[in-house]
Amino acid sequence: MIHREFLRRATIRVLAAILLLVGSRTQAADPASSVTVLIAYHSVSGNTEKMAQGVAEGAKAVSGTKVIVKRVGDVATDDLLSSDAIIVGSPVYFGNMSGEVKTFFDNWLLKFAVFRDFKMRNKVGGAFATGASISNGKELTMLAILEAMLVNQMIIVGGGGAFGASATTGPDSPGIDEKELTAARELGKRVTEVAIMTKHGSPK
Numbered sequence: 001m002i003h004r005e006f007l008r009r010a011t012i013r014v015l016a017a018i019l020l021l022v023g024s025r026t027q028a029a030d031p032a033s034s035v036t037v038l039i040a041y042h043s044v045s046g047n048t049e050k051m052a053q054g055v056a057e058g059a060k061a062v063s064g065t066k067v068i069v070k071r072v073g074d075v076a077t078d079d080l081l082s083s084d085a086i087i088v089g090s091p092v093y094f095g096n097m098s099g100e101v102k103t104f105f106d107n108w109l110l111k112f113a114v115f116r117d118f119k120m121r122n123k124v125g126g127a128f129a130t131g132a133s134i135s136n137g138k139e140l141t142m143l144a145i146l147e148a149m150l151v152n153q154m155i156i157v158g159g160g161g162a163f164g165a166s167a168t169t170g171p172d173s174p175g176i177d178e179k180e181l182t183a184a185r186e187l188g189k190r191v192t193e194v195a196i197m198t199k200h201g202s203p204k
Protein backbone atom coordinates (compact mmCIF):
# COMPACT_ATOMS: atom_id res chain seq x y z
CA MET A 1 0.00 0.00 0.00
CA ILE A 2 2.79 2.38 1.05
CA HIS A 3 4.77 1.34 -2.04
CA ARG A 4 1.79 2.12 -4.33
CA GLU A 5 1.30 5.57 -2.75
CA PHE A 6 5.00 6.29 -3.18
CA LEU A 7 4.79 5.34 -6.87
CA ARG A 8 1.68 7.52 -7.39
CA ARG A 9 3.37 10.58 -5.87
CA ALA A 10 6.58 10.03 -7.83
CA THR A 11 4.58 9.76 -11.09
CA ILE A 12 2.75 13.04 -10.33
CA ARG A 13 6.09 14.79 -9.64
CA VAL A 14 7.65 13.54 -12.89
CA LEU A 15 4.59 14.59 -14.91
CA ALA A 16 4.61 18.04 -13.29
CA ALA A 17 8.32 18.45 -14.09
CA ILE A 18 7.73 17.46 -17.74
CA LEU A 19 4.83 19.92 -18.07
CA LEU A 20 6.96 22.72 -16.56
CA LEU A 21 9.85 21.98 -18.93
CA VAL A 22 7.62 21.87 -22.03
CA GLY A 23 5.90 25.10 -20.92
CA SER A 24 9.12 27.04 -20.46
CA ARG A 25 10.53 25.81 -23.79
CA THR A 26 7.37 26.85 -25.65
CA GLN A 27 7.54 30.31 -24.05
CA ALA A 28 11.21 30.82 -24.93
CA ALA A 29 10.66 30.04 -28.60
CA ASP A 30 7.16 31.52 -28.86
CA PRO A 31 7.07 33.68 -32.00
CA ALA A 32 3.90 35.31 -30.66
CA SER A 33 5.97 37.13 -28.04
CA SER A 34 8.11 38.89 -30.67
CA VAL A 35 7.63 42.27 -32.32
CA THR A 36 8.95 43.93 -35.48
CA VAL A 37 10.73 47.26 -35.05
CA LEU A 38 11.46 49.51 -38.04
CA ILE A 39 14.27 52.05 -37.65
CA ALA A 40 14.13 54.69 -40.40
CA TYR A 41 16.66 57.49 -40.66
CA HIS A 42 18.27 60.12 -42.87
CA SER A 43 22.00 60.77 -42.73
CA VAL A 44 24.50 62.53 -44.99
CA SER A 45 27.72 62.52 -42.95
CA GLY A 46 27.04 59.34 -40.93
CA ASN A 47 26.19 60.66 -37.45
CA THR A 48 22.48 59.83 -37.49
CA GLU A 49 23.30 56.50 -39.13
CA LYS A 50 25.57 55.62 -36.22
CA MET A 51 22.79 56.50 -33.78
CA ALA A 52 20.42 54.30 -35.84
CA GLN A 53 22.83 51.38 -35.34
CA GLY A 54 22.80 52.02 -31.57
CA VAL A 55 18.99 52.10 -31.56
CA ALA A 56 19.00 48.79 -33.48
CA GLU A 57 21.36 47.21 -30.93
CA GLY A 58 19.02 48.23 -28.10
CA ALA A 59 15.97 46.80 -29.89
CA LYS A 60 17.82 43.54 -30.69
CA ALA A 61 18.78 43.20 -27.03
CA VAL A 62 15.14 42.36 -26.35
CA SER A 63 14.91 38.67 -27.17
CA GLY A 64 12.86 37.66 -30.22
CA THR A 65 12.72 41.15 -31.77
CA LYS A 66 12.90 41.48 -35.55
CA VAL A 67 14.70 44.72 -36.41
CA ILE A 68 14.66 46.41 -39.82
CA VAL A 69 17.00 49.37 -40.40
CA LYS A 70 16.40 51.50 -43.51
CA ARG A 71 17.05 54.95 -44.87
CA VAL A 72 13.78 56.86 -45.05
CA GLY A 73 13.91 56.89 -48.85
CA ASP A 74 14.06 53.07 -48.96
CA VAL A 75 11.05 52.43 -46.72
CA ALA A 76 8.13 50.71 -48.49
CA THR A 77 4.46 50.64 -47.51
CA ASP A 78 4.77 47.07 -46.26
CA ASP A 79 7.65 48.04 -43.92
CA LEU A 80 5.27 50.46 -42.21
CA LEU A 81 2.29 48.12 -42.10
CA SER A 82 4.21 45.07 -40.86
CA SER A 83 6.00 46.93 -38.04
CA ASP A 84 4.76 47.06 -34.47
CA ALA A 85 7.04 50.00 -33.67
CA ILE A 86 8.78 52.69 -35.72
CA ILE A 87 11.74 54.75 -34.56
CA VAL A 88 12.64 57.68 -36.81
CA GLY A 89 15.95 59.55 -36.77
CA SER A 90 16.93 62.85 -38.37
CA PRO A 91 19.80 65.30 -38.44
CA VAL A 92 18.75 68.79 -37.30
CA TYR A 93 18.36 71.03 -40.33
CA PHE A 94 17.70 74.65 -39.35
CA GLY A 95 16.04 73.70 -36.09
CA ASN A 96 13.83 70.99 -37.52
CA MET A 97 13.83 67.53 -39.11
CA SER A 98 15.57 67.37 -42.49
CA GLY A 99 13.56 67.71 -45.69
CA GLU A 100 14.04 63.99 -46.43
CA VAL A 101 12.47 62.98 -43.13
CA LYS A 102 9.61 65.47 -43.60
CA THR A 103 8.99 64.05 -47.10
CA PHE A 104 8.98 60.56 -45.59
CA PHE A 105 6.18 61.57 -43.23
CA ASP A 106 4.32 63.47 -45.98
CA ASN A 107 4.42 60.22 -47.95
CA TRP A 108 2.49 58.45 -45.20
CA LEU A 109 -0.46 60.22 -46.84
CA LEU A 110 0.72 60.93 -50.39
CA LYS A 111 2.48 57.67 -51.32
CA PHE A 112 1.98 54.96 -48.68
CA ALA A 113 -1.63 55.97 -47.89
CA VAL A 114 -1.31 54.80 -44.29
CA PHE A 115 -2.72 58.04 -42.84
CA ARG A 116 -6.15 57.35 -44.31
CA ASP A 117 -8.05 54.99 -41.98
CA PHE A 118 -5.22 55.50 -39.45
CA LYS A 119 -3.36 52.35 -40.47
CA MET A 120 -0.51 53.28 -38.09
CA ARG A 121 -2.93 53.61 -35.17
CA ASN A 122 -1.61 52.21 -31.87
CA LYS A 123 1.81 51.30 -33.27
CA VAL A 124 4.57 52.52 -30.97
CA GLY A 125 6.81 55.40 -32.06
CA GLY A 126 10.09 56.95 -30.95
CA ALA A 127 12.56 59.57 -32.22
CA PHE A 128 16.27 60.33 -32.32
CA ALA A 129 18.28 63.26 -33.66
CA THR A 130 21.80 64.54 -34.15
CA GLY A 131 22.76 68.21 -34.38
CA ALA A 132 25.99 70.17 -34.52
CA SER A 133 25.20 72.41 -31.54
CA ILE A 134 24.27 71.66 -27.95
CA SER A 135 21.09 73.71 -28.15
CA ASN A 136 20.04 74.41 -31.72
CA GLY A 137 17.08 72.17 -32.39
CA LYS A 138 17.66 68.52 -31.40
CA GLU A 139 14.69 68.43 -29.02
CA LEU A 140 12.54 70.37 -31.48
CA THR A 141 13.47 67.86 -34.16
CA MET A 142 12.51 64.88 -31.99
CA LEU A 143 9.26 66.60 -31.00
CA ALA A 144 8.45 67.30 -34.66
CA ILE A 145 8.92 63.59 -35.42
CA LEU A 146 6.73 62.62 -32.46
CA GLU A 147 4.08 65.17 -33.56
CA ALA A 148 3.81 63.51 -36.97
CA MET A 149 3.35 60.16 -35.20
CA LEU A 150 0.68 61.61 -32.89
CA VAL A 151 -1.27 62.91 -35.88
CA ASN A 152 -1.23 59.31 -37.14
CA GLN A 153 -2.63 58.15 -33.77
CA MET A 154 0.51 56.28 -32.78
CA ILE A 155 1.59 55.72 -29.17
CA ILE A 156 4.76 57.72 -28.63
CA VAL A 157 7.42 57.03 -26.03
CA GLY A 158 10.78 58.49 -25.02
CA GLY A 159 13.95 56.62 -24.13
CA GLY A 160 17.61 57.60 -23.74
CA GLY A 161 16.28 61.10 -23.02
CA ALA A 162 12.82 62.47 -22.27
CA PHE A 163 11.93 62.94 -25.94
CA GLY A 164 14.22 60.30 -27.41
CA ALA A 165 17.95 59.88 -27.95
CA SER A 166 20.14 62.69 -29.28
CA ALA A 167 23.77 63.46 -29.98
CA THR A 168 25.83 66.62 -30.45
CA THR A 169 28.16 66.34 -33.41
CA GLY A 170 29.69 69.79 -33.99
CA PRO A 171 33.32 70.88 -33.38
CA ASP A 172 32.84 70.95 -29.55
CA SER A 173 31.85 67.27 -29.52
CA PRO A 174 32.50 65.66 -32.91
CA GLY A 175 31.04 62.26 -33.78
CA ILE A 176 28.95 59.97 -31.59
CA ASP A 177 30.46 59.10 -28.21
CA GLU A 178 29.76 56.07 -26.02
CA LYS A 179 27.30 57.98 -23.79
CA GLU A 180 25.26 59.02 -26.82
CA LEU A 181 25.35 55.45 -28.17
CA THR A 182 24.11 54.20 -24.80
CA ALA A 183 21.18 56.64 -25.03
CA ALA A 184 20.43 55.31 -28.53
CA ARG A 185 20.43 51.72 -27.23
CA GLU A 186 18.14 52.72 -24.34
CA LEU A 187 15.68 54.24 -26.82
CA GLY A 188 15.64 51.07 -28.95
CA LYS A 189 15.12 48.88 -25.88
CA ARG A 190 12.34 51.03 -24.37
CA VAL A 191 10.34 51.35 -27.59
CA THR A 192 10.60 47.57 -28.11
CA GLU A 193 9.50 46.83 -24.54
CA VAL A 194 6.44 49.06 -24.90
CA ALA A 195 5.63 47.48 -28.29
CA ILE A 196 5.68 44.05 -26.64
CA MET A 197 3.38 45.34 -23.87
CA THR A 198 0.87 46.81 -26.30
CA LYS A 199 0.88 43.68 -28.47
CA HIS A 200 1.08 40.91 -25.88
CA GLY A 201 0.24 42.57 -22.54
CA SER A 202 2.63 43.52 -19.75
CA PRO A 203 4.66 40.80 -18.03
CA LYS A 204 3.20 39.56 -14.74
Ligand SMILES: Cc1cc2nc3c(=O)[nH]c(=O)nc-3n(C[C@H](O)[C@H](O)[C@H](O)COP(=O)(O)O)c2cc1C
Nearest residue numbers: 043044045046047048091092094095131132133136
Ligand atom coordinates in the same frame (compact mmCIF):
# COMPACT_ATOMS: atom_id res chain seq x y z
C1 LIG B 1 21.39 72.16 -44.09
C2 LIG B 1 21.89 71.92 -42.70
C3 LIG B 1 21.31 72.56 -41.65
C4 LIG B 1 21.73 72.33 -40.35
N1 LIG B 1 21.11 72.97 -39.31
C5 LIG B 1 21.47 72.69 -38.04
C6 LIG B 1 20.78 73.28 -36.95
O1 LIG B 1 19.86 74.07 -37.12
N2 LIG B 1 21.17 72.95 -35.69
C7 LIG B 1 22.20 72.09 -35.45
O2 LIG B 1 22.50 71.82 -34.28
N3 LIG B 1 22.88 71.49 -36.47
C8 LIG B 1 22.53 71.77 -37.76
N4 LIG B 1 23.18 71.15 -38.80
C9 LIG B 1 24.22 70.15 -38.51
C10 LIG B 1 23.70 68.72 -38.58
O3 LIG B 1 22.48 68.57 -37.91
C11 LIG B 1 24.70 67.76 -37.94
O4 LIG B 1 25.95 67.87 -38.55
C12 LIG B 1 24.21 66.32 -38.01
O5 LIG B 1 24.87 65.53 -37.06
C13 LIG B 1 24.38 65.72 -39.38
O6 LIG B 1 23.88 64.42 -39.38
P1 LIG B 1 24.42 63.29 -40.37
O7 LIG B 1 25.88 63.09 -40.10
O8 LIG B 1 23.63 62.08 -40.00
O9 LIG B 1 24.16 63.75 -41.76
C14 LIG B 1 22.79 71.40 -40.11
C15 LIG B 1 23.40 70.76 -41.20
C16 LIG B 1 22.95 70.99 -42.46
C17 LIG B 1 23.59 70.27 -43.63
